[in-house]
Amino acid sequence: TYSMSAEVRPSARITADALQPGDLVFFGSRGVRSKPAEIGHMGIYVGNGWMVHSSDNGTTLVPLQGWYAKTFAWGRRPLAEAGLVA
DSSP: OHHHHHTSOGGGOBOGGGOOTTOEEEEETTGGGOOGGGEEEEEEEEETTEEEEEETTEEEEEESOTHHHHHEEEEEOHHHHTTSOO
16 A cells, blocks of 8 residues: 555545555545655545445445545546556
8 A cells, every 4th residue: 555655646646536446545644734654544446435345344336435535645547557447
C-alpha cells in the first residue's frame, strides 16, 4: 500500500470527485494531507460512490462514506498508466 501510493506524483493524484471505475483509492489518517508513509488502507473504486474493500473479515462492497470519506487521500488510475484505457 505504501509503495503503490508513493509511486503517484502529487500532480497525478486523482481527487474523490474525479474517480472512475477501476481506480485504486488510498486512505490515510490525515486525508488528502496524508503522506505515502501515512497510507494505511486501499481499495478499488467500482463507481457510483462504491469500492471493493478487503480485510481480515473478507471482501465486500462498501460506500465511500463515513471513515472512508474522511480519510480518503487520493486515487490512482493504474489501467491508464499501463495504456489499457484512454
